[in-house]
Amino acid sequence: MTELLVGTRKGLFALVGEPGGKFDVAARAFAGEPVEYAMRDPRSGRLIASVTSAFYGPKLWYAEDPSGAWEQADGVALPEDGGAALERIWVIVAGESEGSLYAGGDPGVLFESGDGGATWELNHALWEHPTRESWQAGGGGLCLHSIVPWPGDPDRLALAISAAGVWLTEDGGETWRQGNKGLVARYVPEEAREGATALCVHRLHRARRRPERLFLQFHGGVYRSDDSGETWADIGAGLPSDFGFPMVLDPADPDSAYVIPLEADLDRVTPDGRVRVYETRDAGAGWAARGDGLPQQDAYLTVLRHAFDRAGDGETLELYFGATSGDVFGSGDAGASWFGAATRLPPVLSVTASR
Amino acid sequence: MRVRGPLRQLAGGCSEHAIEGATVAELLRELERDNPAMGGWILDERGLVRRHINVFVNGERRGAEAAVDPADRIDVLPAISGGMTPR
Numbered sequence: 001m002t003e004l005l006v007g008t009r010k011g012l013f014a015l016v017g018e019p020g021g022k023f024d025v026a027a028r029a030f031a032g033e034p035v036e037y038a039m040r041d042p043r044s045g046r047l048i049a050s051v052t053s054a055f056y057g058p059k060l061w062y063a064e065d066p067s068g069a070w071e072q073a074d075g076v077a078l079p080e081d082g083g084a085a086l087e088r089i090w091v092i093v094a095g096e097s098e099g100s101l102y103a104g105g106d107p108g109v110l111f112e113s114g115d116g117g118a119t120w121e122l123n124h125a126l127w128e129h130p131t132r133e134s135w136q137a138g139g140g141g142l143c144l145h146s147i148v149p150w151p152g153d154p155d156r157l158a159l160a161i162s163a164a165g166v167w168l169t170e171d172g173g174e175t176w177r178q179g180n181k182g183l184v185a186r187y188v189p190e191e192a193r194e195g196a197t198a199l200c201v202h203r204l205h206r207a208r209r210r211p212e213r214l215f216l217q218f219h220g221g222v223y224r225s226d227d228s229g230e231t232w233a234d235i236g237a238g239l240p241s242d243f244g245f246p247m248v249l250d251p252a253d254p255d256s257a258y259v260i261p262l263e264a265d266l267d268r269v270t271p272d273g274r275v276r277v278y279e280t281r282d283a284g285a286g287w288a289a290r291g292d293g294l295p296q297q298d299a300y301l302t303v304l305r306h307a308f309d310r311a312g313d314g315e316t317l318e319l320y321f322g323a324t325s326g327d328v329f330g331s332g333d334a335g336a337s338w339f340g341a342a343t344r345l346p347p348v349l350s351v352t353a354s355r
Numbered sequence: 356m357r358v359r360g361p362l363r364q365l366a367g368g369c370s371e372h373a374i375e376g377a378t379v380a381e382l383l384r385e386l387e388r389d390n391p392a393m394g395g396w397i398l399d400e401r402g403l404v405r406r407h408i409n410v411f412v413n414g415e416r417r418g419a420e421a422a423v424d425p426a427d428r429i430d431v432l433p434a435i436s437g438g439m440t441p442r
Binding site: 078 | 362397
């Protein structure tokens with residue numbers, strides 16, 4: 001059985017089912033509230049959810065069961081003398097240490113938990129980084145949306161912030177430096193691109209079996225790094241559009257990546273009314289459309305950055321994505337064919353999958 | 356001071372609170388101190404009333420710096436915020 005945690009504009013939906021068929025709504029939580037992201041910690045089984053009440057502000061919650069009692073996590077706030085308020089928690093990721101979790105949010109902040117998500121602490125080195133004053137927010141705010149641990153090494157971490165680029169640490173977050181060489185910001189004048197820091201990264205992932213390799217969806221461009229994020233090469237040639245948000249990797253194959261192109265930054269819908277996932281199995285040298293079973297006519301969907309995830313890997317890789325239309329699609333065969341997992345949900349903000 | 360909905364739940368089910376203070380902001384800070392679970396729900400980290408929370412003093416919508424008298428009745432309510440498009 002596969003479980004999908006679908007964060008929507010109107011609550012969290014826990015869907016369960018088997019690849020190939022419609023999934024059932026097993027639970028709904030936080031009715032009426034925007035649920036930005038929810039994940040099940042694969043180590044403990046605990047659920048962690050980010051909920052941004054329009055009235056009462058952003059909170060993190062945890063529970064053992066999606067239909068059970070949710071507890072509010074402590075410590076998810078900025079310093080009272082910092083002159084800023086936490087706007088939103090965008091993503092929650094399991095770390096490499098026992099009980100370790102990370103959460104990224106707006107305004108470009110990282111929180112860490114050592115107890116499985118009950119209590120959190122702000123990463124002060126990033127919060128107090130001397131370049132912070134120059135960071136530029138993207139359309140969704142100054143969002144820290146991607147956190148990629150290094151398998152087996154809790155000291156090494158990469159982050160991505162829109163629009164403040166890629167950040168790297170090798171000392172467990174004591175210090176941070178940028179890793180942006182090679183990223184080209186087409187949205188700034190050519191003479192200003194060298195050394196530009198307003199870098200609108202949309203999503204970042206690490207190849208689990210080759211951790212020095214990272215893939216990145218940019219605001220115009222898809223990139224790969226083979227040196228732990230120090231330098232980047234554009235691998236977007238062959239896609240119908242290199243604009244998009246979400247990305248998924250097959251953990252079993254360091255040459256793999258999946259993206260869902262959108263038409264352009266000013267027209268954020270699936271190109272030509274066709275919904276297609278694109279797959280590379282040669283590290284970006286070529287891309288193949290994977291649309292069998294997906295709507296191929298008059299389908300102008302918007303898929304947000306966290307609305308695409310996977311379960312399993314290799315020959316058992318399952319892929320799932322949701323759209324702001326309220327549709328959720330899945331594939332039980334690594335993208336070769338697709339099925340409708342759910343429809344008529346509220347606008348989908350995020351999807352996470354587990355088996 | 357009266358609170359409703361989730362704020363009431365966070366206050367242990369109590370909707371009415373007798374609080375002393377000279378301004379709306381002082382009352383709200385005191386309310387959060389008396390009810391730690393409510394911390395961060397009405398006031399953000401800067402001490403500002405969250406954008407979509409309204410505070411009424413004797414039925415009139417007022418700001419955080421409004422002066423209050425001991426006999427005043429304060430209501431804390433979610434604002435009418437329909438139609439928002441956060442993204």
